[in-house]
Structure formats: structure tokens, C-alpha cells
Amino acid sequence: VVHVVEVGGGSVQPGGSRTLSCTISGFTGEYVMAWVRQTPGKEREGLAGIYTSGISTYYLTSIKDRFRISRDSANNIIYLKMNKLKPEDTASYYCVAAPGNPEVRRVAAARQGYWGQGMQVTVSS
Secondary structure, three states: OOEEEEEOOEEEOOOOOEEEEEEEEOOOOOEEEEEEEEOOOOOOEEEEEEEOOOOOEEEOHHHOOOEEEEEEOOOOEEEEEEOOOOHHHOEEEEEEEEEOOOOHHHHHHHOOOEEOOOEEEEEOO
């Protein structure tokens, strides 16, 4: 059984930082671990992903200078460090584990794989 558990949501002031973490368990074989966000009325955005195969790390262009994904391989935890947060970063953030080496954008759009429960990040003064 695959479990995806996220922690770290909450409120932060504009310009601040926030780190999200996600523990993935029960997965075997190669897969991608990714962060996706969604704002009401907008399409889901695949923000960043790390492939266990080591082939690459993916970032959405619009956030790549502010967000950083990292992985604790020993404990199967991934992190999303978000810096210089803006009000438009307010969204529900999800951790996802999807088998194989799918594109993160496809994982987000088609809701592929195993998803965490999601957590709200609100950027507001």
C-alpha cells in the first residue's frame, strides 16, 4: 500500500519562505516524486519533480528561481523549499508519487499516481 503524507502548509507573509515535506512509503521500482499545486478556477500546475531513476529534476519555469525540490533518499522524504513567496503562490499544494518516468506536467494534468491529502499555503500580509 502506497502512502503519501505531506506536512508544512500554513500562512506566510509575502517575501517569506516556507518548506513543505512529504513522506512516501510503499512504493517499489522507479517513480517520480513531485509537487503540484492548484488554485480554485485554475488548472493544476506541476511545480517540481525528482525521478528515482536519477534521469533528471524538473521545475516549472515560472517558479524555478524561487522553489527548490530536494530528497532524503534514506527516508524517502521530499521537500519543497519555497522562497520569496508571493500572494499568487497561494494554493493547495500536493505531493505526488507516480510510477515510471512520466512528465510532471502530465502527472499534474491527468492526476496520475498517488496523491497526498493536500495542504493549503496562504501568502498574505
